[in-house]
Amino acid sequence: MTENPADNTTPTSEPTPTPEPTAGQRLGYLLGRTLPAELHPWVVADTTGPGATRRYATRCLIPLIPILVGLLLIPGPWIIRTGMVLLLFLPFVYFLLALKNIYLRHRLVSHGLDPALLNIHQRRRLDQEQASYESRYRSAP
Template sequence: MPTSTPTPTTRRRLGYLAGRTLPADLHDWVVHDITGTGATRRYVIRCLVPLVPVLAGLLFVPGPWLIRISMVLLLFLPFVYFLLALKNVYLRHRLVSHGLDPKLLDKHRQLRIDEEREEYESRYRLAP
């Protein structure tokens, strides 16, 4: 029977989303959350959800629609730009705050690079 990674309770998960650290027995879950498949999608969603009410509120400011949409875009576009630009910095901080190695963030990328290199070498390298 395969062993499954323990997951945090709802209360602990909400605390984690608010920036708190999880206990050491949940570090495997934290590593998977930060470096696993879909980590970027989860990161973007977690950061954009609190912004949606603010942007929706700006649509109720009196004035022409062009001004309202411009206000929303003036906040949304730079926010998303910096959100993605600083993704690695924030995720490394999350790993360090849990007492984990920040190099874990590059684990999946390095595995992909190694696989691509092996495929390239097997395809284009001459046999000795």
């Protein structure tokens, strides 16, 4: 008896990977365009998953680098050039981090997703802590 390879359909427990955007779609996403509905799980993972703050900061700081380098090339004492760079860079980073949730929430809303997804990991962690507390200290006698 020979086995038919088509009959070897064993279900796997691995979740199906979320589809990734193409290079053109990713570039459009970086420039503010919305992605198609089949890429919404990727958008949620990008805005709420691990490393979301790092990706957000990187995307915002990369366009600032040529401006900062240009300021460093202006003739004059190094203290003046460094001061110009710091006067631009420090408030930029402050407001970048202060407005992170607003921008990421806008990203979700512009894709037609629920803005409450932004706090899903924090909400899950708080629920786990509350359940742990209640099981430890509020158990029935």
